[in-house]
Amino acid sequence: MKTSIHALLVTTLFALAGCASVKVDQVDSAHLANYKKYTWVKPEEKTSQLPQISNTITEENIHSAVKNEFAKKGIVEDDQHPDLLLMYHIFTSQKTENVPNPPVYPYYGYGFGPRAYYFHGQLVPIAYAGYYNPWNTGYHQEHYTDGTLIIDVIDAKNNELLWRGSMENPVNDAGSLSRQFAKEAMQILGKYPDAK
Template sequence: MKKLLILVIVLLAGAVGQRAQAQVSTDYDKSVNFSQYKTYAWCTPDIEVGRNPVYNSPLITSNIEATLSTELQKRGLTMNPEQPDLLVGFHTYTEKRTQTVVNPPAPLYYPFGFRAGWRYFPYGYGNWPYQWNTGFQQRQYTEGTLVVDFVDAKSKQLVWRGLIEGAIDNPTRIEREITRGVQKIMKEYPIKAI
């Protein structure tokens, strides 16, 4: 019974302490034949990331466009601003979020991470480790959202949307996270990469 309780608490602590992985979701018009689209042009991006220069950077915008261009080329689309079949736009958004995390464990007195306390011994009462060191704290982090929209250039109707949300706290990894995020979104596009 003790081992089961220990396992449940350890799993719960791990689940609460871990930040969720980036989540991708897509939606599209099921009546559209996506193989008809051969060319695209850019719409003006919508960037809402506040004044923080870490996130409000033209380099991030150009990185998103470059990665999207590569992914579109893999699917047989070429850029043609004069006669596009698709209008491609994207939106970025950041906001501060709060996460509950498990406090680091106290020094281990015994293999199970107990703290000292009073408990009955076979030979009387005494100091014996038995109380769990469970504590939680709030942590602030920045969550970023990238939304990619494909609009039919003739009808002006949205035909496909992909989005990814995730934590973007480490400025040194933003470029890599954006590239991976765009690639994850485009994996869900109805036409697969060639």
């Protein structure tokens, strides 16, 4: 029961994550359209040190997603003569979510079937005077790790921050994090204006 509730929570959190929106802060988009070449740089400040997040697989997947998305906009990677410097940051924090307990559904019986059931590790007796009505099971708290992916676009000549896009989602599924961040990078860069 506990495993299925935890699986339901993770599914719910990722369903909510599907509704997460990209946040953008930028200079005038007409000005951004003049930039056509970029290269990657690493941020000076340390971001997430979680091994499932901070690794070369995640980095390569994010770089590949950005490269594909920028190519659609007429912006190419050029390490020798870039107009733009790109860097990404991933920050994590622990959060708590109030989650409704699963409902107890009606059960009809007069002495047949189980006499009790386990709910959240507690034995709950079943009344057999007719229908066993659903009751308000209340809420409980679940803890999860929240992650924010930020992509910064900087003018290569004067180091001015031109554009910043970010997206926030739960990051509890270690097996799919590199794909998750690659998908988010595409969604973030989807908001970037096309080059002229």
